[in-house]
Structures are given as C-alpha cells and as structure tokens.
Amino acid sequence: MDGRTQQVEAVLFDTFGTVVDWRTGVATAVDDFASRHGLDLDGTAFAMRWRELYQPAMEPVRTGERDFTPLDVLHAENLRIVLAEHGVDPAAFDEAELRWLNEAWHRLPAWPDSAPGLARLARSVTVGALSNGNLALLSRLAKHAGLPWDVIVASDVTHAYKPQRQAYERAASFLGLRTEQVMLAAAHNDDLRAARDAGLRTAFIPRPPSTGPRRRRTWHPMRTGTWSREIWSSWRRSSATGPGPRTGTSHRLRCELQFPPQLHAARRMPGCQDRYRPAVARGSSRGRWCAPPGSPPRTG
Amino acid sequence: MDGRTQQVEAVLFDTFGTVVDWRTGVATAVDDFASRHGLDLDGTAFAMRWRELYQPAMEPVRTGERDFTPLDVLHAENLRIVLAEHGVDPAAFDEAELRWLNEAWHRLPAWPDSAPGLARLARSVTVGALSNGNLALLSRLAKHAGLPWDVIVASDVTHAYKPQRQAYERAASFLGLRTEQVMLAAAHNDDLRAARDAGLRTAFIPRPPSTGPRRRRTWHPMRTGTWSREIWSSWRRSSATGPGPRTGTSHRLRCELQFPPQLHAARRMPGCQDRYRPAVARGSSRGRWCAPPGSPPRTG
Numbered sequence: 117m118d119g120r121t122q123q124v125e126a127v128l129f130d131t132f133g134t135v136v137d138w139r140t141g142v143a144t145a146v147d148d149f150a151s152r153h154g155l156d157l158d159g160t161a162f163a164m165r166w167r168e169l170y171q172p173a174m175e176p177v178r179t180g181e182r183d184f185t186p187l188d189v190l191h192a193e194n195l196r197i198v199l200a201e202h203g204v205d206p207a208a209f210d211e212a213e214l215r216w217l218n219e220a221w222h223r224l225p226a227w228p229d230s231a232p233g234l235a236r237l238a239r240s241v242t243v244g245a246l247s248n249g250n251l252a253l254l255s256r257l258a259k260h261a262g263l264p265w266d267v268i269v270a271s272d273v274t275h276a277y278k279p280q281r282q283a284y285e286r287a288a289s290f291l292g293l294r295t296e297q298v299m300l301a302a303a304h305n306d307d308l309r310a311a312r313d314a315g316l317r318t319a320f321i322p323r324p325p326s327t328g329p330r331r332r333r334t335w336h337p338m339r340t341g342t343w344s345r346e347i348w349s350s351w352r353r354s355s356a357t358g359p360g361p362r363t364g365t366s367h368r369l370r371c372e373l374q375f376p377p378q379l380h381a382a383r384r385m386p387g388c389q390d391r392y393r394p395a396v397a398r399g400s401s402r403g404r405w406c407a408p409p410g411s412p413p414r415t416g
Numbered sequence: 417m418d419g420r421t422q423q424v425e426a427v428l429f430d431t432f433g434t435v436v437d438w439r440t441g442v443a444t445a446v447d448d449f450a451s452r453h454g455l456d457l458d459g460t461a462f463a464m465r466w467r468e469l470y471q472p473a474m475e476p477v478r479t480g481e482r483d484f485t486p487l488d489v490l491h492a493e494n495l496r497i498v499l500a501e502h503g504v505d506p507a508a509f510d511e512a513e514l515r516w517l518n519e520a521w522h523r524l525p526a527w528p529d530s531a532p533g534l535a536r537l538a539r540s541v542t543v544g545a546l547s548n549g550n551l552a553l554l555s556r557l558a559k560h561a562g563l564p565w566d567v568i569v570a571s572d573v574t575h576a577y578k579p580q581r582q583a584y585e586r587a588a589s590f591l592g593l594r595t596e597q598v599m600l601a602a603a604h605n606d607d608l609r610a611a612r613d614a615g616l617r618t619a620f621i622p623r624p625p626s627t628g629p630r631r632r633r634t635w636h637p638m639r640t641g642t643w644s645r646e647i648w649s650s651w652r653r654s655s656a657t658g659p660g661p662r663t664g665t666s667h668r669l670r671c672e673l674q675f676p677p678q679l680h681a682a683r684r685m686p687g688c689q690d691r692y693r694p695a696v697a698r699g700s701s702r703g704r705w706c707a708p709p710g711s712p713p714r715t716g
Contacts, residue, residue, distance in 0.1 A: 250590075
C-alpha cells in the first residue's frame with residue numbers, strides 16, 4: 117500500500133443541511149416575501165415543500181433525460197410550482213422579486229459551529245464544498261455565511277448531481293487527488309454511502325433532521341458502517357484501516373468525529389457539546405443531534 | 417440603463433505574475449532540484465524558458481487542434497522539454513521528483529501586497545481567481561500563498577484558456593453575473609484587452625515585468641485605454657461612464673487604481689508606495705512598477 121493512502125488531503129463538505137441551515141434560511145425569506153406581498157404563507161411548510169421537489173428535479177439530469185441544468189434554475193422552476201400550489205400566481209410578481217426569493221438559497225445561515233470549525237480544520241487540510249449547488253449559489257452562500265472554503269466543487273463544475281458516482285470521482289480528479297485522499301463530510305447517509313462507494317473517506321456530521329422538527333430521527337450513522345472509525349483514524353493520520361465497530365465504541369468515535377482535535381472551535385459550542393456528551397456518557401445506543409443554541413431539548 | 421450596470425460584483429484576478437511571483441517561485445524550486453541532483457542549472461533562466469513554452473502549449477487547445485488539457489499536464493510536458501534542452505534526461509528521475517518540480521507552480525510566493533489587499537477587497541466585493549491554471553493548481557497555490565479567494569474560476573472549469581473570449585464570458589456566467597458586473601485585474605495588457613473586448617471591466621495592476629529583470633518595460637497601460645477610469649469609478653460605485661482620459665490624469669488614476677480605498681493594506685506596503693509616488697508626483701509620462709521590497713531601484 118502506498119504510504120499516502122491513509123492521508124486525507126481534502127475534506128469536502130456537503131453544504132445544504134450539513135454546513136448551512138436551509139430550512140430556517142428559506143422559511144425566513146418566504147415569511148418576508150409573504151409579509152411584503154400580503155400573502156398567507158407558512159414559511160417553514162413552504163420551505164419543506166420547495167426542498168421536497170429538489171431530488172425529483174435533479175433526477176432527469178442524473179438519468180440523462182435532461183441536459184445539465186444548474187440548481188438555481190431547478191430551484192426557480194420549483195418555486196413557481198410551490199407558489200402555484202399555495203394558490204399564488206407567480207406571474208403576478210416582478211421578475212426581480214422572484215429572483216430575490218429564489219436566491220434565498222444564496223443567503224442561508226451557517227450552523228453556528230460551521231465557520232469556526234472549517235477555519236480550524238483548514239489549518240491542516242484543504243477544506244471545500246462538494247454540493248449540488250452551482251458555483252454562483254455556493255460562492256455567494258460562502259460569502260454570506262462566512263464559510264472559509266479553500267475550494268468550491270460545484271455541480272456545474274462536475275456536471276453531476278450527488279449521489280451520482282461521477283460527482284465524487286470528478287471532485288477528486290479536479291483536485292488532482294485519488295478518491296481515497298478525499299473525505300466527504302455530510303449529515304446525510306445517502307450522500308455518505310455513495311461517496312464511500314466511489315472510494316472516498318467519509319465523515320458523519322450530526323445535524324437536526326432536515327425533514328423537519330416533527331420527525332424524530334432521519335439519520336442512522338451506525339447502519340452505514342465504517343466512517344466513524346475512518347475519520348477518526350484520518351484525523352490521527354494513523355495507519356488503522358478496515359471497518360470500525362458497529363456497536364460499543366461507535367458513539368465515542370462519532371463524538372470524536374464531531375469534535376476532532378482540529379475542531380476545537382466546535383468543541384466550545386455549548387449547543388453541541390452539552391447535548392451530545394450526556395448521550396455518550398450514558399452509553400446510549402442512540403446519539404443526539406447537534407442542535408443549534410436555542411433549540412428545544414430532544415431525546416433521540 | 418439598468419441601475420446595476422455600474423456595480424462591479426466580482427473582481428477576478430489573473431494569478432501568475434499579477435498575484436504571485438512565478439519567476440522567483442519556480443527559480444527557487446529549480447535551484448533546489450539542481451542542488452539535490454548535482455545539476456548545473458540557472459534557476460531563473462530555467463524558469464523563464466519554462467514559462468516561454470506556456471503560451472505555445474495552450475495554443476493548440478485554443479484553436480481546437482487539441483482537446484482541453486489541464487495546465488499541470490502542459491507544464492509537465494514543457495518541463496521535460498526544458499530539462500532536455502539543458503542536457504538533462506528527464507527519464508533519469510523518479511516520477512515523484514519530477515512531480516515535485518512540476519508542482520513548483522503550486523507553491524509560488526504571493527507578492528507581498530496580494531493577501532492583505534485581497535482580504536481587504538473581499539469585504540466589499542467577491543474576489544476570485546481567473547487564471548489559466550487548473551483547479552488543483554490554483555487551490556493548492558491559494559492555500560500555500562494564503563490567498564483568500566471567495567471563488568476560483570479555473571481553466572478546467574471554463575474549458576478555455578485566456579485570452580480566449582470564452583474564458584471571460586464563461587467566468588461571468590459561472591458566477592451568475594453579466595460581463596459588465598465582473599472586473600478583471602491583471603498585470604498583463606493582452607489579458608486586460610481581451611477581457612475588455614468580452615465586456616468585462618478591467619483594472620491594471622503594475623508588477624515587475626514578467627519577462628525578467630533585464631527588460632525595462634513590458635506593460636503599456638495608457639495604450640489600452642479606459643480601465644484606469646473604470647476601476648476608479650467602480651470602486652467609488654459612482655455612475656461615471658465612458659472612456660477615461662488617455663493622458664494627463666491617467667497616472668493619478670492608475671495610482672488610485674493600485675491603492676483604492678479598500679486596499680489600505682497595499683497602501684502601507686513601502687516597496688510599492690515609495691517607488692510609485694515619486695513618478696506620480698513628478699507628473700512623469702511613465703509609471704513605475706510596483707517592486708517587492710528589496711528589489712533594486714529602477715527608472716521607468
């Protein structure tokens with residue numbers, strides 16, 4: 117085995133849900149839009165429905181039925197659908213107003229630990245975005261949310277939508293790296309599973325369920341295997357290989373994963389640490405999500 | 417005219433020569449390589465020859481004779497040519513050694529004002545690289561030299577090599593902007609001229625002549641017209657339009673261009689300010705280049 121195999125050179129982060137809180141950001145913009153236009157819209161419900169159309173809109177591109185279309189365009193198409201579903205005629209609004217609303221996805225707030233954690237991590241590895249967003253969206257989002265990316269690998273650069281295998285392979289290729297030198301960090305299992313299948317290292321980042329506050333759990337880090345051990349051994353740059361344990365120490369590993377030595381900034385975030393530690397200490401078979409400060413306490 | 421026309425949303429910088437000092441960086445790596453292998457090579461002359469093959473290597477890609485080939489590959493091909501020209505057989509070296517030398521282009525030093533100037537500028541606009549380098553090269557270079565890009569628009573993203581018109585047009589398109597909302601900042605007139613022809617705003621950045629310390633002048637900012645006025649009016653976000661004066665105040669404008677209000681960090685760089693000011697004060701018809709500290713004094 118090449119001595120460099122174990123060395124992670126770049127950690128690429130899924131963005132929507134993992135690094136930024138799309139639900140809050142989009143809901144806020146919808147509420148603002150509704151208030152300015154005297155509409156009766158529930159911002160959170162609207163955001164959830166808009167996001168629900170996200171995967172189906174990418175599917176024809178993935179299958180090749182449709183030429184590659186940037187996410188900003190898919191979002192704009194879906195916005196018109198959701199407005200119509202809510203009895204609102206999109207044609208009644210100025211193009212600039214609709215663009216402003218569509219660009220809510222460019223102005224999402226970061227989770228509180230994202231910017232300091234990424235800055236810390238960037239001291240030792242290349243830190244980038246690997247997202248289904250297009251470059252215009254992701255670069256504005258980074259600027260807005262203060263995300264210190266070393267590099268942005270956008271879907272209109274790779275011309276592939278995750279979890280297509282090509283999205284991960286081309287990302288590594290654009291960075292001049294082998295897939296095993298790249299790690300995907302994400303809050304979503306399907307993304308991590310596909311990244312792992314493409315040969316990337318993986319890191320699970322616990323976040324509130326993206327399907328909404330009413331869902332109790334949407335992630336199952338233990339089912340998808342090895343990334344807890346993988347990221348921990350990568351951070352340590354140890355030579356450890358092979359799948360990590362599926363039970364027993366996995367909580368400890370997952371906790372370390374979330375707070376690797378390089379991520380001291382995140383470690384200091386009370387909202388995460390305080391909620392996460394007790395579950396670990398209790399040896400519970402379930403983790404807890406890393407909630408933003410001010411969120412209601414939850415049990416796993 | 418749309419009210420946004422005058423607003424520059426993104427300033428994209430040429431990189432080799434404008435932001436980083438390729439000659440010094442490559443010469444240092446060549447000297448190091450020569451010393452380790454007991455070769456008699458003049459690092460600076462080697463670097464100059466290597467760079468001389470840069471434009472010809474991109475030409476077949478520009479004309480379509482050759483499929484798009486990333487700059488790292490063109491550099492590697494040219495490295496073998498230059499080694500052979502110096503009587504050194506590339507086959508005598510380990511692949512990793514040649515890769516290390518080829519990646520000298522990933523480890524170039526920034527001009528002293530680049531990182532602080534860009535960081536300052538990034539407070540008010542999107543700041544990015546628009547370079548013929550590929551994404552792997554540019555992202556590592558940024559990491560190495562501490563360049564705080566908001567976005568990197570690499571040639572393997574646009575699939576075009578400057579000064580091809582598509583390189584500029586696609587850069588604007590990737591950022592979701594109209595060409596007049598994007599400014600190219602560069603030390604090279606051909607790059608600026610092509611950017612202007614493609615509809616971008618332009619800013620001239622004086623740097624030491626890239627063809628080497630023996631050349632007296634290689635840039636002619638006054639011949640290529642309007643960018644001094646353009647950038648100045650952009651920085652001010654004023655509504656001034658039209659070509660700037662070609663004589664008279666152009667030196668003052670060029671000086672302001674180099675030291676716009678947002679670039680206070682650069683203003684404090686003694687190597688630039690001290691050399692540049694006297695020429696302006698004298699009302700000379702020639703500017704002076706912005707030399708790095710320690711460079712010998714020159715007359716324009």
